[in-house]
Amino acid sequence: MKRLFYTIVVALAMICPLQSCANGGGAKSEVPAPEPEEIAESADLAESVKKTDHQIRIEGLLKDARRQKASTNFPLFFSRQLLDVPYVAHTLEVNDEEQLVINVSELDCTTLVETVTALTLCVYRKEFTFKAYQDNLRNMRYYNGVIDRYPSRIHYFTEWILENAKAGIVTEIQQPNPPFTQIQTVKVNYMSQHPRSYKALKAHPEYVGEIAQMEQRLTGQKFRFIPKSEVKDTPAMREAVHDGDIIAITCNKPGLDIAHLGFAVWREDGLHLLNASQLHKKVVEEPMTLYQYLQKHPSHTGIRIIRINH
Secondary structure, eight states: OHHHHHHHHHHHHHHOTTHHHHHOOSSOOOSOOOOHHHHHHHHHHHHHHHSOHHHHHHHHHHHHHHTSOTTOOHHHHHHHHTTTOBBOSOTTOOOSSOOOOOOSSSBOHHHHHHHHHHHHHHHHTTOOSHHHHHHHHHHHHBGGGOOOSGGGBOOSHHHHHHHHHHTTSEEEEOOSTTTOOEEEEOOOOHHHHOGGGSHHHHHOGGGHHHHHHHHHHHTTOEEEEEEGGGOSSOHHHHHHSOTTOEEEEEEOOTTOSEEEEEEEEEETTEEEEEEEETTTTEEEEOSSOHHHHHHTOTTEEEEEEEEEOO
16 A cells, blocks of 8 residues: 555656645745635645546546436446446556556456446445445455455456455356356466466566466366356346346356456347447447357357346
């Protein structure tokens, strides 16, 4: 946290270099002392200057959410507020040292899910502040909410599900059968086998062993999922999968567990995926059904369902 505070202070100094001039100076000023109201206004203005665009956006989303009915589906509410945000990969890999990255101007499939989940938790817990959002995001992105180098971040989505289920944040749905008719046996090693594909592992080869240990811990675990042949518009599917559930698309790519993420949206013609799409280059509600979407990707095998706990 000290490092993060220092980074913020330095950044503010660069953005507002004249602040120090306004407060210092050796000569006595001939300008009359400001009234108390003016001091208050100046303080408010200074506070607003300190806020990043991301903080302002988050606070605006929470303010809008506060005005919604209690019956609102908040995962979909927040997801739809982020429609058309550009898809950009690797937005968490911008710092040399691990820090909590907050970016709602560019999203990939994972950061969309984390952003929406953190916002939804704010509403469920009635904590409509930027700090609450920060805490929610840090707690779900890092083991036990502690930022300590790159390996402290949760990297595989199966691990994300397990850690956040343990923390009471989400629940993985694996019943009834059908439609959860198949079992995924996790086998992950992609990161340790391709370290040069990751900025931090390339810079710190000593982390690879820790990543490999995490992969070994995940490998062999089993989870029920819905095969893509069964992702149809049936009563069983509508009962099992709810609007706003997190959809994790399973795959048979060597070394990986999950290929893509998004949120469930039921329409008259069936289940659709709201996601940060690399194909569309932005956050979209896919026009095709999820069944059609899955058939277009041979490596996709089905879906796991995760629900944010109220």
